[in-house]
Every structure is written in C-alpha cells, then in structure tokens.
Amino acid sequence: MIHSLSNVLSKNIGPNTEVWQFCVILPEAVVGDNCNICSHVFIENNVTIGNNVTIKNGVQIWDGITIEDNVFIGPNATFTNELIPRSKVHSSDNMKCTLVKKGATIGANSTILPGVTIGEYAFIGAGSVVTKDIEDYGLFYGNPATQKGYITTEGIILDMEKRDADGVQHILKKE
Numbered sequence: 471m472i473h474s475l476s477n478v479l480s481k482n483i484g485p486n487t488e489v490w491q492f493c494v495i496l497p498e499a500v501v502g503d504n505c506n507i508c509s510h511v512f513i514e515n516n517v518t519i520g521n522n523v524t525i526k527n528g529v530q531i532w533d534g535i536t537i538e539d540n541v542f543i544g545p546n547a548t549f550t551n552e553l554i555p556r557s558k559v560h561s562s563d564n565m566k567c568t569l570v571k572k573g574a575t576i577g578a579n580s581t582i583l584p585g586v587t588i589g590e591y592a593f594i595g596a597g598s599v600v601t602k603d604i605e606d607y608g609l610f611y612g613n614p615a616t617q618k619g620y621i622t623t624e625g626i627i628l629d630m631e632k633r634d635a636d637g638v639q640h641i642l643k644k645e
C-alpha cells in the first residue's frame with residue numbers, strides 16, 4: 471500500500487510494504503518487503519532498506535545509508551551523512567556511509583553521526599547521540615552514547631556481564 475498523499479518515485483518497493491502519508495521516496499532507493507514506512511519519512515536515492523523494517527514518523531534516510539532486515543527506527547531519529555557540512559559546498563570526500571545491521575533498534579530522537587555501523591540486534595536508547603560504532607547486541611544510550619549493557623534478540627536487557635534482572639547469565643550469538 472502506498473498512500474495517495476505520498477510521493478513515491480522508486481519502483482523498487484517490496485509488495486507488502488506500507489508507505490503512509492506525506493512520505494517522499496526518491497527513484498533509486500530500494501525498500502524491501504513487509505516494511506512499515508510511517509508518515510513524514512524521506513528516503514533519498516542511494517539508500518537500501520531490507521525486509522520487515524519499521525521506520526517511524528519523521529525520519530530521513532540520506533544517501534549512503536543502508537538499513538538491514540528487521541531494523542526498528544524510532545520516531546524523529548536523525549541520520550547524518552556529512553561530518554562537516556557547509557551550505558553549497560559539496561564534496562564526496564565529506565560523505566560517509568552508515569550501516570544499521572539486522573535486528574537493531576534506534577530509539578526515538580536519537581542522532582546517528584556519519585560513518586558509524588550499528589551492530590546486529592544492538593539497541594540505542596531514546597535521545598542518544600551515536601558517535602562511534604556500536605557492537606552487536608550492545609545496549610547504548612546517552613550523549614555521547616556509551617555502553618550500558620547488552621540486549622537479547624527478544625529484548626531482555628542485560629548488564630555488562632550479560633546477566634538479566636534476575637541474575638541469569640545469557641549467552642549471546644557468536645560466542
């Protein structure tokens with residue numbers, strides 16, 4: 471479903487993806503299947519978005535940003551692709567790519583600085599400023615975002631020793 475109040479110029483939108491009101495998707499963007507693109511989302515050209523991705527309201531996905539499968543992007547999260555922007559000064563040297571790996575969550579109103587990689591199933595708390603790469607399953611928040619623990623694929627919050635609130639030790643994938 472592509473809402474009639476949106477301007478979707480890309481033909482590369484998965485069949486079960488929903489695009490709600492007042493979105494703009496430029497022609498070369500690729501959006502996978504079964505995504506939910508909420509209202510007021512802007513997706514530029516050099517963007518690849520996987521399957522089962524949720525992008526809440528008011529998010530812009532700029533050139534050079536890749537979002538893998540099953541990622542959740544909270545409302546008004548802000549991506550960036552130029553570290554030192556100046557009006558009317560464009561240089562590809564200044565553009566940096568950002569990768570959000572599968573299953574990651576980005577909390578509402580977070581800011582993701584250019585060139586970072588957010589690891590698989592990582593979780594960024596609301597209002598964070600992400601300045602560095604985030605490890606897989608890492609729970610990070612604050613400004614600048616720092617690691618506060620880990621999180622399971624199901625969303626169980628773990629401390630830095632990977633213990634849950636009941637003290638049970640969890641083993642995360644890849645260990």
Ligand SMILES: CC(C)(COP(=O)(O)OP(=O)(O)OC[C@H]1O[C@@H](n2cnc3c(N)ncnc32)[C@H](O)[C@@H]1OP(=O)(O)O)[C@@H](O)C(=O)NCCC(=O)NCCS
Pocket residue numbers: 544545576577578579594595596597598611612627
């Ligand atoms: C990161 C998050 C999962 C942490 O949850 P939690 O482990 O239950 O955290 P707690 O409420 O126990 O808070 C632990 C401490 O961290 C602080 N804290 C929690 N979230 C924070 C955040 N996003 N930024 C800064 N500090 C935060 C709390 O104030 C508390 O501090 P204190 O120990 O000094 O009292 C949660 O707060 C969060 O940000 N969720 C994302 C919500 C969101 O963006 N949803 C989008 C869809 S609407």
